[in-house]
Amino acid sequence: MTKRIMDNDDWFHEWTSFKSGDMESFRRIYDHFFNRLFQYGCKMTTDTEMVEDSIQELFLALYTKKEHLSDTDHLEFYLLKALKLTIYGKMRKEKRIAFRKEDYDAFHLEFLIETDESGTIEQEKIDLILRSLKELSPLSREIIYLRFYSDLSYEEIGRILGIKADSAKKQVYRIVSSLRFILKDVMSQLLVIFH
Numbered sequence: 001m002t003k004r005i006m007d008n009d010d011w012f013h014e015w016t017s018f019k020s021g022d023m024e025s026f027r028r029i030y031d032h033f034f035n036r037l038f039q040y041g042c043k044m045t046t047d048t049e050m051v052e053d054s055i056q057e058l059f060l061a062l063y064t065k066k067e068h069l070s071d072t073d074h075l076e077f078y079l080l081k082a083l084k085l086t087i088y089g090k091m092r093k094e095k096r097i098a099f100r101k102e103d104y105d106a107f108h109l110e111f112l113i114e115t116d117e118s119g120t121i122e123q124e125k126i127d128l129i130l131r132s133l134k135e136l137s138p139l140s141r142e143i144i145y146l147r148f149y150s151d152l153s154y155e156e157i158g159r160i161l162g163i164k165a166d167s168a169k170k171q172v173y174r175i176v177s178s179l180r181f182i183l184k185d186v187m188s189q190l191l192v193i194f195h
């Protein structure tokens with residue numbers, strides 16, 4: 001039997017059921033989103049134990065406050081934003097100093113380029129592409145991740161990052177434009193995958 005892919009409407013119904021006390025819905029939400037949350041958390045910190053603890057803390061908070069949670073049309077966005085706040089809260093607590101967001105803007109994003117079997121992309125160009133991608137600011141890397149990996153809207157990206165949707169859109173445009181010259185000759189031959 002083929003597993004059906006759930007869309008935002010399905011997750012809205014799961015979320016509503018969970019808020020009404022359905023533990024199966026809670027389990028399905030946890031099981032489905034855990035890996036995505038873990039991957040996103042590991043982009044903010046290399047402390048995987050902190051990421052796992054933050055996810056557990058997040059789901060415990062959701063469970064204990066389920067009757068008071070707001071509705072959401074995009075559950076992944078809701079969970080990513082909540083996890084980011086949870087991780088930053090833990091970082092602030094551990095540092096025991098005034099929290100400054102810029103202290104934690106070290107969004108780790110690695111790029112892997114897969115070529116076709118003929119291997120027609122020159123190693124020079126691959127190195128140039130990877131170097132250009134690695135030189136992106138942490139904020140740019142996070143915007144790229146949220147837009148192309150998590151498929152969030154510019155408004156959702158803006159709300160997670162605390163910037164205007166228009167600003168997120170302009171940054172994606174600038175990033176893509178700056179890479180366009182490098183990629184133009186090889187675009188049909190490569191696939192960029194975010195880890």
